[in-house]
Amino acid sequence: MPHHKLIYRRVSKSSDERTLIASVLDGCYPCGDSLFLFVPAVQLDDEIRFVEPWVNSLSLDFMTRFLTNGNNTLTLFSMLPAPDHALDEFLASPLSHQRKDIDRGLVDASFAELFELTPAEYAYILSTFPLLDRDQPPLPGDHRVRPTNKGTDRRRQSFITHDLALLTYFDYLAGRLDAKPDPERVSRICPGGVPEPPTDIVAFFTEAGVDIAGSTDRAVAETGPIRNLRERVRVARELGAVAYVPTIDRRRASFVERAAEAGGLSPDEGVLTPEMAERVLRDKAEREARWQRAMALWDNGHATTVGVPRETGVATRDDGKTPFASGETACRPSS
Numbered sequence: 001m002p003h004h005k006l007i008y009r010r011v012s013k014s015s016d017e018r019t020l021i022a023s024v025l026d027g028c029y030p031c032g033d034s035l036f037l038f039v040p041a042v043q044l045d046d047e048i049r050f051v052e053p054w055v056n057s058l059s060l061d062f063m064t065r066f067l068t069n070g071n072n073t074l075t076l077f078s079m080l081p082a083p084d085h086a087l088d089e090f091l092a093s094p095l096s097h098q099r100k101d102i103d104r105g106l107v108d109a110s111f112a113e114l115f116e117l118t119p120a121e122y123a124y125i126l127s128t129f130p131l132l133d134r135d136q137p138p139l140p141g142d143h144r145v146r147p148t149n150k151g152t153d154r155r156r157q158s159f160i161t162h163d164l165a166l167l168t169y170f171d172y173l174a175g176r177l178d179a180k181p182d183p184e185r186v187s188r189i190c191p192g193g194v195p196e197p198p199t200d201i202v203a204f205f206t207e208a209g210v211d212i213a214g215s216t217d218r219a220v221a222e223t224g225p226i227r228n229l230r231e232r233v234r235v236a237r238e239l240g241a242v243a244y245v246p247t248i249d250r251r252r253a254s255f256v257e258r259a260a261e262a263g264g265l266s267p268d269e270g271v272l273t274p275e276m277a278e279r280v281l282r283d284k285a286e287r288e289a290r291w292q293r294a295m296a297l298w299d300n301g302h303a304t305t306v307g308v309p310r311e312t313g314v315a316t317r318d319d320g321k322t323p324f325a326s327g328e329t330a331c332r333p334s335s
Contacts, residue, residue, distance in 0.1 A: 003027050003039070004024055004025065004026060004027060004048050005024070005025055005026075005027050005037050005038060005039040005048075006022055006023075006024055006037070006038040006048055006051055006052055006055070007022065007023055007024075007025055007031055007035045007036070007037055007038075008020060008021060008022035008023075008035065008036055008038075008055055008072065009021045009022075009034065009035065009072065010033075010034050010035060010036050010071070010072055010073075011034065011070060011071060011072065012068070012070050012072060013070055016131070017129065017131040017132055017246060017247060018061055018129075019061050019064050019065050019068065019072070020055050020056065020060065020061050020064050020072065021056065022051075022052050022055040022056055023052065024048055024049075024052050027039065036072070036073070036074060038051070053107045053111070054082065054111060056107075057107065057108050057111040057112075058108050058112075058125060058126065058129065058165065059108070059111050059112050059115050059117065059122075059125060060080060060081075060111070061129075062125045062128055062129075063080065063081060064076070064080065065128075067079050067080070081115070083111070083114035083115055103168065104243070104244040105164045105165045105167075105168035105169075105243065105244070106168055106172060106177060106179060108165050108168070108169075109165070109168045109169040109172040109173075110172070110179065110181075112125075112169055113169075113172065113173065113181045113182070113185060113186070113189065114185075116185060116188060116189055117189070118189055118190070119166070119169060119170060119173070119190075119195070120204070120207060120208040121208070122165075122166065122169050123166055123204065123205055123208045123210065124208045124209060124210055126161075126162045126165055126166060127162070127205065127208075127210045127212070127220055127221075129161075129162070130144055130146065130220055130221075131247065132159075132161045132162065132247070133157065133158040133159060133160050133161050133162075133241070133243070133245075133247070134157055134158075134247040135247050135248060135287065136158035136160055136236075136240075136241040136242060136245065136290075137158060137236075137239040137240055137241050137290045137291050137293065137294030138156045138157050138158040138159075138241075138294055139158065139159070139224055139226050139232060139235060139236055139239070139294075139297075140224045140225065140226065140294075140297050140298045141222070141223065141224020141225055141226075141298070142156065142157060142158065142159060142221070142222070142223060142224045143155060143156055143157060143214065143221065143222040144157040144220070144221055145214050145219045145220060145221055145222050146220070147217065154214075154222065156298075157221075158236060158241050159221065159232075160233070160236045160237075160241040160242065160243045161243040161244055163201075163229060163232045163233050163236065163243075164233050164243040165243070166197075166201075166229060167197055167229050167230060167233050170194065170195070170196070170197040170229075171197070173186050173189065173190060173194045174194040197229040197230050198228075198229050199227070199228045199229070200227045200228070201223065201227050201228075201229050201232070202223050202227055204229075239290060239293055239294045239297070240286075240289075240290035240293065240294075241290070
């Protein structure tokens with residue numbers, strides 16, 4: 001039986017949510033040309049269990065974007081930083097033994113700690129991933145903001161992954177989770193002690209050099225009235241938002257949803273059985289229900305920004321519809 005191998009996506013582009021995406025496969029499975037492989041010559045399953053979350057971590061993804069032009073070659077990995085002595089620590093932690101069940105936020109927090117990132121530095125890194133959570137229900141008043149040649153693009157958007165990842169890092173450094181950080185490393189990260197999660201994330205991100213208030217031309221977001229980090233995660237979860245879920249391709253999804261409503265696809269058109277069609281329609285109904293619950297919270301007066309007149313020439317998406325209808329695209333702002 002061939003050994004396990006690590007596969008990762010070869011090509012990425014600026015409109016992608018993430019740059020590096022990797023997974024582990026049994027060695028007997030073939031892969032296409034769009035995937036590159038790490039195939040160890042000997043059995044290295046423990047090492048592979050470390051490399052996969054390392055490649056998928058937000059911290060490494062942030063660094064990768066400074067080194068790649070979209071073609072993620074094997075040479076790229078020789079330039080990527082890896083924390084010293086990280087493998088032994090990772091294998092000794094609960095993260096390596098509960099990889100399938102553990103929170104992705106905790107895995108990202110552990111690598112942020114291994115890179116010795118301060119909470120402010122980690123917050124800055126999270127702010128450079130603007131395309132996450134685009135089809136999750138947003139908190140009242142929360143918008144993604146980016147300048148365009150037609151004005152400012154302002155869209156309702158959830159930030160559940162950013163919020164959960166940052167909250168998890170605070171709780172992880174403070175020792176409030178099952179997996180524990182290295183005390184000496186924590187003392188270097190937070191010499192004055194680990195602070196509590198911010199009660200005003202706008203002020204916290206301002207100190208990190210990021211405008212999420214929407215008050216400057218460098219703003220990446222506009223934050224609504226819910227600004228306590230722990231409260232934001234709680235309310236977002238109540239609305240049904242789920243962190244670390246890739247945004248679906250709306251053009252492909254619309255085609256599949258229309259086919260499901262028509263009863264499926266013929267063998268010549270593709271594979272969509274009645275059972276699959278039923279699940280597609282059920283997922284669509286659940287997604288729309290979550291979005292409508294979020295919009296009801298906006299309409300009930302909880303969002304201070306609802307009803308504010310828009311500036312002339314501003315391109316907005318503030319109509320309460322599910323984001324990114326067929327044909328829409330999004331571009332990652334340059335860092």
